[in-house]
Amino acid sequence: GDSVTQMQGQVTLSEDDFLFINCTYSTTWYPTLFWYVQYPGEGPQLLLKVTTANNKGISRGFEATYDKGTTSFHLQKASVQESDSAVYYCVLGADSGYNKLTFGKGTVLLVSP
Amino acid sequence: EAAVTQSPRNKVAVTGGKVTLSCNQTNNHNNMYWYRQDTGHGLRLIHYSYGAGSTEKGDIPDGYKASRPSQENFSLILELATPSQTSVYFCASGDGGQGRKEQYFGPGTRLTVL
Numbered sequence: 001g002d003s004v005t006q007m008q009g010q011v012t013l014s015e016d017d018f019l020f021i022n023c024t025y026s027t028t029w030y031p032t033l034f035w036y037v038q039y040p041g042e043g044p045q046l047l048l049k050v051t052t053a054n055n056k057g058i059s060r061g062f063e064a065t066y067d068k069g070t071t072s073f074h075l076q077k078a079s080v081q082e083s084d085s086a087v088y089y090c091v092l093g094a095d096s097g098y099n100k101l102t103f104g105k106g107t108v109l110l111v112s113p
Numbered sequence: 114e115a116a117v118t119q120s121p122r123n124k125v126a127v128t129g130g131k132v133t134l135s136c137n138q139t140n141n142h143n144n145m146y147w148y149r150q151d152t153g154h155g156l157r158l159i160h161y162s163y164g165a166g167s168t169e170k171g172d173i174p175d176g177y178k179a180s181r182p183s184q185e186n187f188s189l190i191l192e193l194a195t196p197s198q199t200s201v202y203f204c205a206s207g208d209g210g211q212g213r214k215e216q217y218f219g220p221g222t223r224l225t226v227l
Binding site for chain 1: 117144153154155156157158161163169203205207208209213214215216217218219220221
């Protein structure tokens with residue numbers, strides 16, 4: 001079945017630091033990769049969607065791409081802010097009939113001022 | 114205005130009791146989903162639905178039932194709640210049909226089974 005491995009459980013940065021979160025995926029379907037963000041007390045919300053390998057998704061200063069050869073995808077931001085503190089999930093979307101999403105375990109991002 | 118709402122937001126239940134978690138969506142999406150979120154596991158799919166009257170098992174359906182009486186409403190039912198079902202539960206909605214589409218999540222229900 002589909003699977004996602006999210007490498008970092010927690011990342012601690014200072015404001016204006018560079019953020020990089022990496023995941024690997026496994027699927028027999030043609031993948032779409034998502035990044036979801038979850039703030040305390042809320043449900044996950046879509047941050048980025050990348051439908052084609054090596055294409056870049058951009059939103060709110062975040063960038064994401066995926067590499068089909070290495071089955072990896074990553075999220076980056078050049079300069080994080082304290083307001084970016086949240087849990088970030090890499091998510092695999094497969095071409096199954098019910099649009100199944102497979103979530104990684106999440107990365108807790110803590111940004112100190 | 115919130116498009117996916119859940120009730121209750123917090124629930125304390127006793128072991129062996131029946132618990133019903135409710136979800137309502139105004140997105141007019143065909144598909145709805147129930148997940149649970151536990152530390153170290155991310156979100157895991159319990160049940161999903163293609164439309165009114167349909168329910169399907171997800172990856173971890175044991176101990177849970179679901180009901181989809183209308184396009185807008187999707188319930189998760191714990192007939193005999195156990196402490197292992199203590200978790201945060203999220204409902205989501207999404208478009209049906211082919212393609213890899215995003216899902217839209219509610220704010221979650223925190224369930225504690227004593």
